[in-house]
Amino acid sequence: MTNSPEASMPDGAPPHTPGSPTHAPDSTPTTTDAAGAVQQETDAEAPPAALDDGTFTRLAEPGSANRLELEQGVWHQVSRKYVWVQLISSGIVLILSVVAVLVVALALGQTWAWIPGGIWIVILVWTIAIMPRQARAIGYQLRDDDLVFRRGILWQRMVAVPYGRMQLVDITHGPLDRGFGIAQLKFVTAAASTGVVIPGLPQPTAESLRDHLVAVAESRRTGL
Numbered sequence: 131m132t133n134s135p136e137a138s139m140p141d142g143a144p145p146h147t148p149g150s151p152t153h154a155p156d157s158t159p160t161t162t163d164a165a166g167a168v169q170q171e172t173d174a175e176a177p178p179a180a181l182d183d184g185t186f187t188r189l190a191e192p193g194s195a196n197r198l199e200l201e202q203g204v205w206h207q208v209s210r211k212y213v214w215v216q217l218i219s220s221g222i223v224l225i226l227s228v229v230a231v232l233v234v235a236l237a238l239g240q241t242w243a244w245i246p247g248g249i250w251i252v253i254l255v256w257t258i259a260i261m262p263r264q265a266r267a268i269g270y271q272l273r274d275d276d277l278v279f280r281r282g283i284l285w286q287r288m289v290a291v292p293y294g295r296m297q298l299v300d301i302t303h304g305p306l307d308r309g310f311g312i313a314q315l316k317f318v319t320a321a322a323s324t325g326v327v328i329p330g331l332p333q334p335t336a337e338s339l340r341d342h343l344v345a346v347a348e349s350r351r352t353g354l
Contacts (some may be wrong), residue, residue, distance in 0.1 A: 134210060181206045181339065184332055190266035190283065198286045201278055205269040211310040212330025213265045218306060226253045270328055277317070277343070279326045291326055294350035295319045299340045303333075315339060 186207040191197060232245030234240045263283060271278040273290075280288040298318035307313055314329040314335040331339065 162325060179238065179323060181335055183335070184209050184211070186266050189269045190263050190267070191278075192283055198280070198288050200280070201238065201271060201273075203271050205271050207269045208328070208330030209310075209312050209332050209335075211332075212270060212311050213262050215310055215312065215330070216261050216265065217223045220254060220261065221259050224251065224258065227251055265330065267331065277326070280330060289326060291317055291319060291348075293343065296343060296347040299343050299347075301336050301340055302333045312336075317343070 132152040138285070188259050189200065189207065190204055191200070227247065227250055231243055231251070234243040235247070259280050260283070264281075268281045276290045276292045278288065278290045280286070283335065296317055296319055298316075300318065301313050303313035312330050314327055315335050315336050316328075316333055317326045319325060
């Protein structure tokens, strides 16, 4: 009895056609590598989580119809503790200014000090009064190709910083900032006029945002 090729094959296996490869080429590594590269790029550009912990929830805008309109997207704001830091520091300056005016005008008999001293004190009081609203007007947005920063009520500023042009991302904080657990993030670019400082960020947010922006800027410069 002669055994045919079909008879010697395992049950359920397809017959082998002459000229066809015994095994199909394995393209899995190529697909895996491509998916891994895409996933690596996606992870590098995904914004860090918890950017809004302890921050304001609504941006304050000027009431004028000719104001700079907000860009569409998710806006992140600064910490509520930033207001306390600014109020304390401005209050210290106000107290020192009042003491200086009283000493010069009363103790030294220089009555002319009432005029400039009074103007300066009024400016400080006005600054303290509008400080909470100014803090609520500070915000930033992480877009696909750049970071948009805005601030200001009377004098509005809105600037977009491309990720690929960021040369340095710096975190700084003073004694009061450390006491309240906040910091400011500074971006240095090739053009000094486009430099941005985001104040009043919670310390963990500032650190995670710095690492995220450095990773994205590096990926843009290397062409990933």
